[in-house]
Amino acid sequence: MIQTNAQSKRHGYVLMEFMVGLSVVMFMLVLLLATLGKVRESQIIMASRRQAVFLAEAQLADMQVPGQTVVCNESTTMTLLDEQPADHRYAWVRLTVTHDGQQASLVGLICREYVGAMP
Numbered sequence: 001m002i003q004t005n006a007q008s009k010r011h012g013y014v015l016m017e018f019m020v021g022l023s024v025v026m027f028m029l030v031l032l033l034a035t036l037g038k039v040r041e042s043q044i045i046m047a048s049r050r051q052a053v054f055l056a057e058a059q060l061a062d063m064q065v066p067g068q069t070v071v072c073n074e075s076t077t078m079t080l081l082d083e084q085p086a087d088h089r090y091a092w093v094r095l096t097v098t099h100d101g102q103q104a105s106l107v108g109l110i111c112r113e114y115v116g117a118m119p
Contacts, residue, residue: 093107
C-alpha cells in the first residue's frame, strides 16, 4: 500500500499533538508536586505554632492558680507589662514560648508569686 503525501503529513501532525499534550500534562504534574511539597512544609510549621500556643496556654493556666507547681524551661520567657491591676496579688505578663523554632506570645493575668519563678 502506498501512502499519499496527505496521509503521512496527518500521521506526523497527530504525533506532534500527542507530544505537546504529553508535555503539558508533565508540566502540570511538576507544578502539582511542587505545590504539595510546599503544603507539607506549611503543615509542619503550623503544627509547631499550634504546639507553641498550646504550651503557652497551659503555662498561663498553671500560673493563674496560687500554689500550683510551675515547670520552667529555657524555651519560655516572661515579661511584666507596664499596666498592672489594682489588686497586687496578680500581675499582667506576656509569656513567649518557642517550640521547634516557632514562637507564640500570650498575655495573661497570673498570680504575682510566679513572677520571679520564670527565666
